[in-house]
Amino acid sequence: MNISVTIEQVEQKYRHYYKRINDALENCFTKNSPESLYEPARYILAGKGKRIRPFFTLLACEAVSGSCDNAMNTALAIEILHNFTLVHDDIMDQAELRHGRPTIHRKWDTTAAILSGDMMIAFAYECALQTKTSRHDELVHILNDANITICEGQAIDMELEQRQNATIADYLDMVSKKTGRLIAASLEAGGIVGGASTDQFDKLIIFGNKIGQAFQVQDDYLDIMAEDGKSGKVTGGDVINGKKTYLLLRSLELTTGKEKEMLQSVIDNNGISPDRVADIREIYERCGVLEEARQFINSDTEKALTAIDNLPFEEGREYLKGFALKLMKRDF
Numbered sequence: 001m002n003i004s005v006t007i008e009q010v011e012q013k014y015r016h017y018y019k020r021i022n023d024a025l026e027n028c029f030t031k032n033s034p035e036s037l038y039e040p041a042r043y044i045l046a047g048k049g050k051r052i053r054p055f056f057t058l059l060a061c062e063a064v065s066g067s068c069d070n071a072m073n074t075a076l077a078i079e080i081l082h083n084f085t086l087v088h089d090d091i092m093d094q095a096e097l098r099h100g101r102p103t104i105h106r107k108w109d110t111t112a113a114i115l116s117g118d119m120m121i122a123f124a125y126e127c128a129l130q131t132k133t134s135r136h137d138e139l140v141h142i143l144n145d146a147n148i149t150i151c152e153g154q155a156i157d158m159e160l161e162q163r164q165n166a167t168i169a170d171y172l173d174m175v176s177k178k179t180g181r182l183i184a185a186s187l188e189a190g191g192i193v194g195g196a197s198t199d200q201f202d203k204l205i206i207f208g209n210k211i212g213q214a215f216q217v218q219d220d221y222l223d224i225m226a227e228d229g230k231s232g233k234v235t236g237g238d239v240i241n242g243k244k245t246y247l248l249l250r251s252l253e254l255t256t257g258k259e260k261e262m263l264q265s266v267i268d269n270n271g272i273s274p275d276r277v278a279d280i281r282e283i284y285e286r287c288g289v290l291e292e293a294r295q296f297i298n299s300d301t302e303k304a305l306t307a308i309d310n311l312p313f314e315e316g317r318e319y320l321k322g323f324a325l326k327l328m329k330r331d332f
Contacts, residue, residue, distance in 0.1 A: 010319060010325075015218065018057055023054070026045075028123065029123070036112050036201065037071055037122075041120055044098075045083060048128055054076065057071055057187070058072070059316060060320065061193050062319070064312060065195070067194075072194075073128065077131075078186045083148055085182070087116060090260035128140065139192050150182060160174060175216040177208065178214065184205060187208040207307045207320075210300040213300050214300035218328060234259065246269070247293060259283050297328060301330065
């Protein structure tokens with residue numbers, strides 16, 4: 001799909017807004033006492049987050065002819081809510097590192113992490129309520145629905161860890177709730193602040209849902225295909241850790257015999273040794289799941305871009321499309 005902005009223009013706008021978002025985040029949590037409450041919150045916001053969700057909020061607002069200045073507090077609310085989920089996810093996953101730094105519950109303790117995360121939720125809502133809009137009720141509903149849905153997704157994820165017979169439908173339901181919902185909410189919130197009509201709002205929902213799903217499947221794909229160090233992770237980390245991904249669950253449906261047994265062993269044994277990652281990748285290639293995943297990603301991306309074709313402000317709409325293509329690592 002051809003769009004009227006270049007990748008260089010998208011990169012320039014992203015860098016500009018990235019700085020604005022980070023500068024605004026630095027002015028959050030300015031209280032110093034109690035230190036054990038506010039310092040962990042400042043610490044996680046100082047991490048190397050990509051700020052994808054707040055950037056989407058600002059672009060969505062502009063795409064429906066709104067002002068990004070009016071949407072900044074809402075963008076902060078989205079990013080703080082996202083980081084709250086990371087704090088609590090890290091506790092549940094017993095993660096040691098995030099973006100190469102100790103997680104909050106390791107640097108402080110679990111109690112501090114839980115309490116800081118709880119405070120961040122309330123702070124996020126306070127940011128949203130400081131937004132200049134007559135539609136605060138809709139804005140709060142979006143945040144509430146996203147928060148509840150993310151919790152549902154996390155619960156499903158934990159349930160799937162214990163199941164030996166998870167399906168593709170189970171997986172897509174989980175990622176749409178755990179990952180996709182907040183991406184969609186970031187666009188919905190931006191649309192509300194920008195004064196989106198019902199039709200425009202519905203188009204942003206479609207865009208967010210499709211991009212969120214494509215983004216997660218792409219993450220699964222890159223995990224097994226990227227060279228060590230290129231993705232910031234160990235290649236094949238998902239299968240090493242026994243994670244149920246689109247690739248693993250779909251390949252189980254496509255294979256038989258010894259190949260199917262090897263794939264099932266990843267689930268049964270909660271992972272494999274790193275030296276067997278290449279064997280799993282070869283199975284993925286032979287059964288066609290890698291090509292299928294690429295088609296899935298491209299199809300959802302195209303549906304997302306098409307959904308917002310008629311949003312009123314051309315420049316904002318085109319930057320929104322451009323950033324989506326950048327996330328999907330597509331040329332334009």
